[in-house]
Every structure is written in C-alpha cells, then in structure tokens.
Amino acid sequence: MAYEPIHMTWDYWDGPRTGIADCEGRPHYFSCLFDPQQEEYRDLFAITPIDAETWHWAQQHWAIWQRWEAEVNAGRLTPESHPKYGHFDPRYTELEALIDSGIDRLRDQTVRRRGALRRRAVEGELFPGQWNRYEIEWSAPLADDGPDEGAK
Incomplete structure (x- = not known):
C-alpha cells in the first residue's frame, strides 16, 4: 500500500479524526473509531466513498473554512465567528447539510x-497560518477489529 492524501480534516484530536481522504485514488469520507474501553482513538477508521457531487460540495465547504481560518490567523476575525455559526458565510452550513446527505446516500x-x-511534507504555508497536511496509508482491518458491517 502507499500513502494517500488527506484533502480536508473536519475533526482533529491528536491527528485527523474525520474528513475526506483518498482511498485507492478516490475520495472517501473517513471517521476514526473511538475505543471507549481504552478511552482513546484507534488506528481503525470507517470509510465511505463519496460521489463527484459530494466531493464538489466538500471542496466548496473547505474553501470557506480556509478563508475563515486565514482571517482568524491574520487577527481580522475571532474564533467565535466560526462559519458553522453562520457569521462568516451562510453557504457553509448549507454545504454541510448537502455533504452529510451525500455521505448518507x-x-x-x-x-x-x-x-x-x-x-506530509509541504513547502511553505498552504494558506496563511496553515502549515500541516497529513496523508494516510490504508490497510485491511485485523481479525479482532470486528466485521465491516459494524462500520455502517
């Protein structure tokens, strides 16, 4: 297997936990599974392919996030202006609902x-204030990870 890009990270806790990454060259929604017995995230993910329409919505959504984050990092906006609250760009919330429905399909x-x-090594800033990008190498789950149906 080879490392593939994580295009966007929506939740982060000691690493990307949800977002969109390639798997076998195609965009997939990923969600890192939490182990309540160990009280930590595992290296096990539920991944769902997304169609071209959902991918397009996700790219628009991410572009809004990047513009907002650049404004916060430049000191022109505060974290309280987060797009999710509708203060920065109302399209953000609309796109989030479309993306969720696309994943559900x-x-x-x-x-x-x-x-x-x-x-992932990158030269300079990705956009103002953003330096890190991640990539992920996928492999089959282990036998004791449980069946795939549990990921649904």
Whole structure:
C-alpha cells in the first residue's frame, strides 16, 4: 500500500479524526473509531466513498473554512465567528447539510480500514497560518477489529 492524501480534516484530536481522504485514488469520507474501553482513538477508521457531487460540495465547504481560518490567523476575525455559526458565510452550513446527505446516500458502502497517519511534507504555508497536511496509508482491518458491517 502507499500513502494517500488527506484533502480536508473536519475533526482533529491528536491527528485527523474525520474528513475526506483518498482511498485507492478516490475520495472517501473517513471517521476514526473511538475505543471507549481504552478511552482513546484507534488506528481503525470507517470509510465511505463519496460521489463527484459530494466531493464538489466538500471542496466548496473547505474553501470557506480556509478563508475563515486565514482571517482568524491574520487577527481580522475571532474564533467565535466560526462559519458553522453562520457569521462568516451562510453557504457553509448549507454545504454541510448537502455533504452529510451525500455521505448518507453511500453509507451502505462503508468499510473499516486501518490507517497509518503521517505528516506530509509541504513547502511553505498552504494558506496563511496553515502549515500541516497529513496523508494516510490504508490497510485491511485485523481479525479482532470486528466485521465491516459494524462500520455502517
């Protein structure tokens, strides 16, 4: 297997936890599974392919996020102006609902994969204030990870 790009990270806790990454060269929604017994995230993910329309919405959504984050990092906006609250760009919330419905349409294709994360080397800032990008290498789950149906 080879490392593939994580295009966008929506939730982050000691690493990307939800977002969109390639798997076998195609965009997939990913969600890192939390182990309540160990009280930590595992290297096990539920991944769902997304269609071209959902991918397009996600790219628009991410562009709004990047513009907002650049404004916060430049000191022109505060974190309280987060797009999710409708203060920055109302289209952000509309796109989020469309993306969620697109993911739900393909939920029956969700599978579990192990994912090895690493930071991807990039030259300079990706956009003002943003330096890190991640990539992930997918592999089959282990036998004791449970069946794929549990990922749905």
